[in-house]
Amino acid sequence: MSVVAGVDFGTQTVRVSLFDSERGRLGAASAEYPVSRRREDPDHATQSHADHMNALAAATRDALQAAGVDGSLVQAIALDTTGSTVIPLGAGLTPLDDYYLWCDHRAKNEAGEITAKARSTSLEALNWCGGVYSSEWGFSKLLHWLRNNPEKRGSMVTAMEHCDLVAAALCGITSPAEAPRSVCAMGHKWMYNDALGGLPPEEFLTQVDPLLAGVRSKLQGRYETSDRIAGHLSPEWASKLGLKAGIPIPVGAFDAHWDAIGAGIREGDVVNVVGTSTCMMAIAREVGLIPGVCGVVKGSIHPDYYGIEAGLSAVGDIFEAIAHRAGATVAALSAGLDNCKAGSTGLLRLTWDNGDRTVLVNAELGGVTLGWTLTTTAADELFAAIEGTAFHTRIILERMAEHGVPIHRVINGGGIPQKNPTLNRVYANVFNKPVLVPAQEVTSLGSAIFAFMAAGAFRTIEEAQEKLCPSYQVIQPDPAEAAVYEQLFALYRKLYFGLGKPGSAAVEIGGVLPALRRLRA
Numbered sequence: 001m002s003v004v005a006g007v008d009f010g011t012q013t014v015r016v017s018l019f020d021s022e023r024g025r026l027g028a029a030s031a032e033y034p035v036s037r038r039r040e041d042p043d044h045a046t047q048s049h050a051d052h053m054n055a056l057a058a059a060t061r062d063a064l065q066a067a068g069v070d071g072s073l074v075q076a077i078a079l080d081t082t083g084s085t086v087i088p089l090g091a092g093l094t095p096l097d098d099y100y101l102w103c104d105h106r107a108k109n110e111a112g113e114i115t116a117k118a119r120s121t122s123l124e125a126l127n128w129c130g131g132v133y134s135s136e137w138g139f140s141k142l143l144h145w146l147r148n149n150p151e152k153r154g155s156m157v158t159a160m161e162h163c164d165l166v167a168a169a170l171c172g173i174t175s176p177a178e179a180p181r182s183v184c185a186m187g188h189k190w191m192y193n194d195a196l197g198g199l200p201p202e203e204f205l206t207q208v209d210p211l212l213a214g215v216r217s218k219l220q221g222r223y224e225t226s227d228r229i230a231g232h233l234s235p236e237w238a239s240k241l242g243l244k245a246g247i248p249i250p251v252g253a254f255d256a257h258w259d260a261i262g263a264g265i266r267e268g269d270v271v272n273v274v275g276t277s278t279c280m281m282a283i284a285r286e287v288g289l290i291p292g293v294c295g296v297v298k299g300s301i302h303p304d305y306y307g308i309e310a311g312l313s314a315v316g317d318i319f320e321a322i323a324h325r326a327g328a329t330v331a332a333l334s335a336g337l338d339n340c341k342a343g344s345t346g347l348l349r350l351t352w353d354n355g356d357r358t359v360l361v362n363a364e365l366g367g368v369t370l371g372w373t374l375t376t377t378a379a380d381e382l383f384a385a386i387e388g389t390a391f392h393t394r395i396i397l398e399r400m401a402e403h404g405v406p407i408h409r410v411i412n413g414g415g416i417p418q419k420n421p422t423l424n425r426v427y428a429n430v431f432n433k434p435v436l437v438p439a440q441e442v443t444s445l446g447s448a449i450f451a452f453m454a455a456g457a458f459r460t461i462e463e464a465q466e467k468l469c470p471s472y473q474v475i476q477p478d479p480a481e482a483a484v485y486e487q488l489f490a491l492y493r494k495l496y497f498g499l500g501k502p503g504s505a506a507v508e509i510g511g512v513l514p515a516l517r518r519l520r521a
Contacts (some may be wrong), residue, residue, distance in 0.1 A: 002457035006448030007079035016059040018067035019448040027067025031055035043105040046098040060241040071242040078451035081162040083254040084189035090155045092174045100141040107140035108363040125191040132361035137189040146211045161185040163252030171231025180230035181221040184253035187297030225299035248454040258446025264469035268408035275414040278312040290403040292359030314354035326378035337422045342484035345380035346520035347371040349388035371516040390430035391492040429481040436472040
């Protein structure tokens with residue numbers, strides 16, 4: 001019997017769970033931290049490292065109390081975070097600023113410059129992250145920070161992803177050369193590719209902007225998968241967390257990637273981690289390039305497989321925004337949505353409210369809703385947004401399948417599917433295939449599995465999954481609903497590529513609104 005702590009840093013809260021290798025989850029607790037946004041700049045989203053670490057300490061102590069476990073019995077702790085959430089650091093790995101949160105899109109111009117230079121120089125690494133570099137990713141954010149903080153950039157010794165900095169802090173690591181670097185984070189967001197020599201070459205980076213001179217060498221450290229140990233818990237942080245000093249901490253990763261492990265991912269599965277945004281995870285023994293998909297990285301999800309990542313930039317955030325504008329809550333607006341049929345609102349919604357992460361990779365896009373009438377309600381818009389996120393997800397699933405990723409099962413993980421049966425039903429009907437929903441939440445379970453591996457409690461990840469992952473509720477598609485969604489999806493696909501792709505010819509949309517009215521009737 002072993003007890004470990006699994007930590008999941010989400011966008012607004014950190015959740016710490018205590019797991020027993022025989023009995024599963026013993027107890028959990030969470031703590032909040034704010035997101036700093038600016039009304040005058042909707043692309044701005046930052047967070048404080050100190051807020052994160054204080055929340056971690058509080059949640060860990062509360063989790064120990066909730067589980068009734070003495071901290072001295074915990075044998076390992078593992079953590080995942082959002083990403084790409086980036087922070088520039090000074091001497092001793094001291095933060096020079098707040099985190100650029102994953103959903104901060106201020107670096108969209110920098111992303112465009114990186115993409116243009118990578119294409120003009122035929123940088124092969126760009127192809128492995130979908131052919132377009134994103135404003136949500138590391139080099140874009142770091143370049144934006146360097147350009148806008150001239151008084152601080154001379155003090156920068158390195159920059160790190162959130163998952164790597166937290167691991168380093170807990171282990172008492174203060175040197176960039178000794179710091180862990182997650183292959184998951186660096187592969188998907190920084191164009192790290194071991195087969196191509198690691199990070200993009202210095203010559204390329206300085207061609208993008210001379211401010212990036214020397215940055216490649218500053219991003220030193222131990223680039224490793226999560227079956228490796230980042231370090232061991234320092235006495236200082238052991239005291240703050242209420243745990244035993246010296247316990248192992250594996251190399252961290254992104255929350256969605258480890259949620260996929262907690263959801264029981266196998267080759268042939270796609271796990272939709274549906275929350276504030278959606279991340280789609282798949283694994284494959286062998287896979288080639290996938291245009292427009294966020295990344296294909298060896299060892300990023302499961303150390304023995306290629307990890308494939310894609311996603312939507314906003315899902316739960318869109319639902320919350322619709323409810324906020326209506327002066328209601330998502331729960332209140334959702335009442336009665338079970339009675340909505342495919343196309344019954346007469347609306348078709350392109351859910352680009354926070355840009356497009358995959359497959360267009362375009363942060364400049366905005367949400368589009370067609371089919372409004374004088375009687376359209378906020379609940380109608382919410383249902384159309386659920387349908388829109390399902391259509392967008394299907395676009396991505398089809399892109400993966402076209403490029404050799406086997407898709408036999410779709411697993412809806414994350415927090416929203418646990419409490420929104422309407423979303424699961426719509427997704428099954430839009431995909432026209434069964435959707436599996438874990439019978440219990442899996443948040444922080446992936447972290448716990450890697451903590452168990454660090455503690456030596458299981459021989460393989462699969463063995464841990466068999467013991468700890470929950471069973472599934474299976475939602476079967478309804479043939480009549482799926483038939484209507486086939487017609488709606490054809491309209492959606494036309495608009496998605498016609499309106500969303502820069503430089504595309506004007507899309508013929510004259511028949512869209514009549515078609516929506518016909519389907520509604």
